[in-house]
Amino acid sequence: MPTLSDVATEAGVSPTAVSRYLNNRIDLPQATRDRIDAAIAKLDYRPNLLARRLSTGKSEAIALVTPDIANPFFAELAAAVERQAHASGYSVYITSTQGHSEAEIRAIRRMADSHVDGLIMMTNRVDDGTLATLLSGRRNVVVLDEDIEGVALPRVFVDNDGGAYRATHHLIEKGHRDIALIGGPHRLMSVNERLSGYSRAMDEAGLSVRPGWVLLGDYTRDYGAAAASVLLDATEPPTAILACSDYIAIGVMQTVRRLGLSIPNDISLVGFDDMAFAALVDPPLTTIRQPVGAMGELAVKHLLSLLEGTPPPSETRLPVELVIRQSVAPPIAKS
Amino acid sequence: MPTLSDVATEAGVSPTAVSRYLNNRIDLPQATRDRIDAAIAKLDYRPNLLARRLSTGKSEAIALVTPDIANPFFAELAAAVERQAHASGYSVYITSTQGHSEAEIRAIRRMADSHVDGLIMMTNRVDDGTLATLLSGRRNVVVLDEDIEGVALPRVFVDNDGGAYRATHHLIEKGHRDIALIGGPHRLMSVNERLSGYSRAMDEAGLSVRPGWVLLGDYTRDYGAAAASVLLDATEPPTAILACSDYIAIGVMQTVRRLGLSIPNDISLVGFDDMAFAALVDPPLTTIRQPVGAMGELAVKHLLSLLEGTPPPSETRLPVELVIRQSVAPPIAKS
DNA sequence: TTGGCTATGTAAAGCGCTTTACTAGCGACA
DNA sequence: TGTCGCTAGTAAAGCGCTTTACATAGCCAA
Numbered sequence: 001m002p003t004l005s006d007v008a009t010e011a012g013v014s015p016t017a018v019s020r021y022l023n024n025r026i027d028l029p030q031a032t033r034d035r036i037d038a039a040i041a042k043l044d045y046r047p048n049l050l051a052r053r054l055s056t057g058k059s060e061a062i063a064l065v066t067p068d069i070a071n072p073f074f075a076e077l078a079a080a081v082e083r084q085a086h087a088s089g090y091s092v093y094i095t096s097t098q099g100h101s102e103a104e105i106r107a108i109r110r111m112a113d114s115h116v117d118g119l120i121m122m123t124n125r126v127d128d129g130t131l132a133t134l135l136s137g138r139r140n141v142v143v144l145d146e147d148i149e150g151v152a153l154p155r156v157f158v159d160n161d162g163g164a165y166r167a168t169h170h171l172i173e174k175g176h177r178d179i180a181l182i183g184g185p186h187r188l189m190s191v192n193e194r195l196s197g198y199s200r201a202m203d204e205a206g207l208s209v210r211p212g213w214v215l216l217g218d219y220t221r222d223y224g225a226a227a228a229s230v231l232l233d234a235t236e237p238p239t240a241i242l243a244c245s246d247y248i249a250i251g252v253m254q255t256v257r258r259l260g261l262s263i264p265n266d267i268s269l270v271g272f273d274d275m276a277f278a279a280l281v282d283p284p285l286t287t288i289r290q291p292v293g294a295m296g297e298l299a300v301k302h303l304l305s306l307l308e309g310t311p312p313p314s315e316t317r318l319p320v321e322l323v324i325r326q327s328v329a330p331p332i333a334k335s
Numbered sequence: 336m337p338t339l340s341d342v343a344t345e346a347g348v349s350p351t352a353v354s355r356y357l358n359n360r361i362d363l364p365q366a367t368r369d370r371i372d373a374a375i376a377k378l379d380y381r382p383n384l385l386a387r388r389l390s391t392g393k394s395e396a397i398a399l400v401t402p403d404i405a406n407p408f409f410a411e412l413a414a415a416v417e418r419q420a421h422a423s424g425y426s427v428y429i430t431s432t433q434g435h436s437e438a439e440i441r442a443i444r445r446m447a448d449s450h451v452d453g454l455i456m457m458t459n460r461v462d463d464g465t466l467a468t469l470l471s472g473r474r475n476v477v478v479l480d481e482d483i484e485g486v487a488l489p490r491v492f493v494d495n496d497g498g499a500y501r502a503t504h505h506l507i508e509k510g511h512r513d514i515a516l517i518g519g520p521h522r523l524m525s526v527n528e529r530l531s532g533y534s535r536a537m538d539e540a541g542l543s544v545r546p547g548w549v550l551l552g553d554y555t556r557d558y559g560a561a562a563a564s565v566l567l568d569a570t571e572p573p574t575a576i577l578a579c580s581d582y583i584a585i586g587v588m589q590t591v592r593r594l595g596l597s598i599p600n601d602i603s604l605v606g607f608d609d610m611a612f613a614a615l616v617d618p619p620l621t622t623i624r625q626p627v628g629a630m631g632e633l634a635v636k637h638l639l640s641l642l643e644g645t646p647p648p649s650e651t652r653l654p655v656e657l658v659i660r661q662s663v664a665p666p667i668a669k670s
Numbered sequence: 671t672t673g674g675c676t677a678t679g680t681a682a683a684g685c686g687c688t689t690t691a692c693t694a695g696c697g698a699c700a
Numbered sequence: 701t702g703t704c705g706c707t708a709g710t711a712a713a714g715c716g717c718t719t720t721a722c723a724t725a726g727c728c729a730a
Contacts, residue, residue, distance in 0.1 A: 003716055014680050019718060028678075049448050050389045051716035054685050069429070070414040072407055072611075079405040082431050086438075091445065094404070094429040096417050103421075110426065113384050250615055276407075280585055282617025338686055349710050354688060363708075386686035389715050672730090680723070685716105693710075699703090 002043035010039035022047065061091040062303060063116045065107045067124040069096035071247075072275045073292070074122065077145070080296025081120060088304055090117075099124050101131075108134050118303045120144050121153075124219065126187045142303045142312075144295065147189035154306060155315045156299045160190045163288040163320035164197030164242065167270040170286070170322055171240045172205045175330040176268060180213035180238040182227040182248050191216060194244045194272065213238055224251020232259055232267070239331035240268035246275045249285055249327075264329035274323055284325035291318050337378035345374035357382065396426040397638060398451045400442045402459040404431035406582075407610045408627070409457065412480070415631025416455060423639055425452075434459050436466075443469050453638045455479050456488075459554065461522045477638045477647075479630065482524035489641060490650045491634045495525045498623040498655035499532030499577065502605040505621070505657055506575045507540045510665040511603060515548035515573040517562040517583050526551060529579045529607065548573055559586020567594055567602070574666035575603035581610045584620055584662075599664035609658055619660035626653050 008015040012035060020026035021036055028036075039045070053059045064081050066074045078094050085092045093116060097103035104123060108131070111119045118140035123131065132151040135141055143155045164181075171179050181198050183191045195214065202209050212234070215227040224243060228251065231237055243249035249271035256263055263269050263283055271278055271287035278285040295318055302312035343350040348367060355361035356371055363371075374380070388394045399416050401409040413429050420427045428451060432438035439458060443466070446454045453475035458466065467486040470476055478490045499516075506514050516533050519526045530549065537544050547569070550562040559578055563586065566572055578584035584606035591598055598604050598618055606613060606622035613620040630653055637647035 001716095004718095005716080015717080016680060016682095016719080017678085020679095023718080025719085026679080032678080046444065046448060048389075048716050049445070049450065050385060051685090052718075054383075054385045054389050054687090054715090055717045055719085057685080068414070069404065069417070070407070070411045072405070072410070075407070075410040076405045078429075079403070079431055079433075082404070083433075092430070094413075094431075095427070096414055096429075098414075098418075109381065110384070113381060115384065253615075277612035277615055280588075280612055280617075281615045336686095339688095340686080348708095350687085351689080351710060351712095352708085355709095358688080360689085361709080367708080383686050386715090387688075389685090389717090390687045390689085392715080674727100674729090676725100676727085678724085678726105681721090683720085684718085688714085690713085691711090694708090696705100696707085698705090700701100 001048070002045045004045075004047065006043055007036065007039045007045050010043060011035040059115065059117050060089060061093060061116045062118045062120065062300070063093045063095060063107065063111050064120045064122075065095050065097060065104060066122050067097055067099045069094065072277070073273050073290075076276075076292045077122070077296050080293045081300055084297040084300040088300065090300075090304070097123075101125070101128075104131060105134060111140075112138075118142070118307050120299045120303055121148065122146060123148060124185075124188075126185060140303070140307055142299050142306065144299045145190075149189075152314070154302045154312045156295055156302060156318070157189075157315065158290050158295065158318045158320050160193035160320075161197035161200070163272060163290075163322075164194035164244070165201045166197075166320075166322045167242050167272070167288050168198045168201035169205075170324070171242065171268060171270060171328060172201065172207070174240075174268065174328055176240040177205075177207055178213075178236075178238040178331070179207070179240045179242060180210075180215070180231050181242045181244065182224055182231075182252065183214070183216045183244040184219035184248075186216045191244060198242055219245040219247055221247050221251040221254070224248030225255045226251070228252040228255035232256070232261070238267070240270075240328070243269060243271050246271040246273040246278050246285060246287055248272075249278075249287070250281065253281065263327050266332070268328040268331070270328060278323075279325065283327050286325045286327045287323055289321045289323045291320065294318055336383070337380045339380075339382070341378055342371065342374045342380050345378060346370040394450065394452050395424060396428060396451045397453045397455065397635070398428045398430060398442065398446050399455045399457075400430050400432060400439060401457050402432055402434045404429065407612070408608050408625075411611075411627045412457070412631050415628045416635055419632040419635040423635065425635075425639070432458075436460070436463075439466060440469060447473075453477070453642050455634045455638055456483065457481060458483060459520075459523075461520060475638070475642055477634050477641065479634045480525075484524075487649070489637045489647045491630055491637060491653070492524075492650065493625050493630065493653045493655050495528035495655075496532035496535070498607060498625075498657075499529035499579070500536045501532075501655075501657045502577050502607070502623050503533045503536035504540075505659070506577065506603060506605060506663065507536065507542070509575075509603065509663055511575040512540075512542055513548075513571075513573040513666070514542070514575045514577060515545075515566050516550070516577045516579065517559055517566075517587065518549070518551045518579040519554035519583075521551045526579060533577055554580040554582055556582045556586040556589070559583030560590045561586070563587040563590035567591070567596070573602075575605070575663070578604060578606050581606040581608045581613050581620060581622055583607075584613075584622070585616065588616060598662050601667070603663040603666070605663060613658075614660065618662050621660045621662045622658055624656045624658045626655065629653055 005015045008018045082092045095107045127148045217223040271285045274287045274289035305312045340350045343353045417427045430442045462483045552558040606620045609622045609624035640647045
């Protein structure tokens with residue numbers, strides 16, 4: 001690999017001149033510029049980014065920490081982040097932690113080790129304080145999608161409360177009064193907020209939230225299936241379920257099918273996320289759409305302005321949208 | 336950030352000693368070791384990887400170039416690669432190219448610029464020779480999933496031919512004789528091979544492949560929908576369709592529904608890939624499962640042995656599997 | 671003729687680490 | 701007593717780049 005010095009020798013100037021020329025830090029006469037350009041072309045020189053980074057301390061790259069890249073929601077988010085970052089001339093390194101705390105820590109460490117200029121952090125766990133202490137005080141991190149409590153970093157979230165409110169309201173409008181909620185992990189911000197939106201809608205309609213009808217566990221298909229079993233095996237099952245993620249909704253569908261029931265005739269179902277498959281399942285799922293593209297874009301924009309020293313808003317809430325498909329119908333009249 | 340020298344000063348030894356100690360290149364008496372360890376702990380020292388890389392030329396990291404991280408197939412592959420690489424102590428940097436040639440080139444350049452030790456390369460395009468020349472001669476690249484022609488690198492593929500053969504055979508067994516194929520881009524390796532498996536199965540059964548029943552375009556839902564329209568609007572439509580990807584199959588389903596027909600009653604359908612949603616659609620899709628986990632693992636293993644100087648097999652074919660669900664039934668008897 | 675200014679560069683240090691020599695001191699052995 | 705070999709290190713160069721501070725030549729004005 002040719003180095004800067006090789007180019008300098010070839011062009012008959014000093015390495016300094018070449019370096020400064022390449023970084024637009026010097027005005028050279030046309031003749032010299034031509035000689036340098038020719039030398040670069042001849043040797044097929046490309047600067048060693050490692051060396052440049054070591055020297056400047058900047059990397060023109062950001063890291064994206066995601067809990068599970070195989071999850072379409074995070075995968076789409078990652079794609080959006082890449083798009084936006086590239087548009088701004090930054091590279092993105094994606095890391096997938098599988099929700100393991102040590103993997104998250106390792107990723108943060110790597111960033112701190114000046115690999116990258118900044119970090120977009122996503123997690124799907126309730127932090128026990130480890131992440132918070134590791135991240136506190138950093139001026140180059142943006143938190144996306146799910147909160148890390150107790151840390152003063154710019155955050156980009158969606159309107160979880162409003163989404164759940166709208167979903168619940170939609171069910172109520174259709175005539176449902178017996179509405180259950182299946183959510184993700186207890187104490188996770190998105191879960192709390194979706195639960196509160198649900199409760200608010202119920203309250204406003206004068207409906208009571210039955211304790212046994214709020215099931216909190218995991219944002220997974222398996223948990224959705226299990227929770228639906230509990231709900232539907234009861235003597236007085238709900239007529240509608242608000243699933244706090246499309247994964248959960250899929251699990252619910254499985255159970256409903258297993259019990260020989262049908263959606264939306266026997267039970268109505270609303271999801272959350274609008275993952276790509278939501279439109280493809282049977283029946284197509286009515287769900288709350290998260291603006292994945294905008295989330296990714298905004299996270300990058302905020303991170304970059306953070307890096308430039310202009311603090312972005314400390315918290316941004318993106319609106320969600322109710323996408324009506326075919327998993328909701330009026331309840332069967334009670335016998 | 337504390338440096339190696341800081342640690343050395345603190346411990347009362349030379350930087351050399353600390354460096355060699357940290358890299359197990361020296362035997363020190365317990366007392367010295369303790370002093371160094373204490374200094375490291377006290378200063379919360381962590382080595383600057385950038386500097387180490389610059390110095391050693393090694394990075395303990397590999398890159399994964401994927402066409403589209405938002406595609407569940409590639410996302411799962413990426414997850415598998417990460418898992419295996421981490422198990423071997425390597426970091427993974429994922430880049431998503433969106434099928435753009437320049438993005439692929441940029442990614443390769445970045446790797447070549449000694450960012451990472453090696454590269455797992457995936458593409459979804461037919462290379463025009465650019466990638467081939469860029470990659471030729473490299474001893475640290477493995478090609479995964481789809482071929483890049485004219486370049487002598489270790490390759491990890493699945494048995495595309497066998498998969499299509501088995502899918503077609505399954506349809507024939509069920510009584511179908513009028514079987515169409517909808518495939519991805521013309522000239523792409525996987526497409527060629529799947530087409531050949533299909534043709535072979537048809538031949539062996541004494542069935543003819545009608546030219547108008549082989550539609551090659553894109554591995555997308557839109558193309559699947561469009562191709563299905565062409566097929567089903569004809570006066571003599573096929574009774575079964577082999578879709579060369581699950582995305583295509585989804586498109587076919589859309590069209591079938593739009594025409595007021597039903598799967599598998601009016602038309603049978605087999606997909607390819609077994610993406611996560613294949614089991615969730617209506618009806619659950621019979622498809623060919625690709626061993627995504629094994630593909631990712633093997634690619635990493637081969638890359639690492641390449642890096643160690645032991646050349647892996649030049650080409651590995653992984654077996655695929657027919658997953659029978661509910662999108663295939665015997666054809667309706669012709670009137 | 672001198673002084674100063676501009677144009678056109680260059681020398682050298684430094685980023686934080688690794689690695690290849692090399693050495694001081696000590697005990698043992700012939 | 702000399703020297704061999706071992707222990708416990710160290711000095712210094714180098715990875716490829718950036719950057720600060722300085723240098724030289726030419727030219728013009730006073």
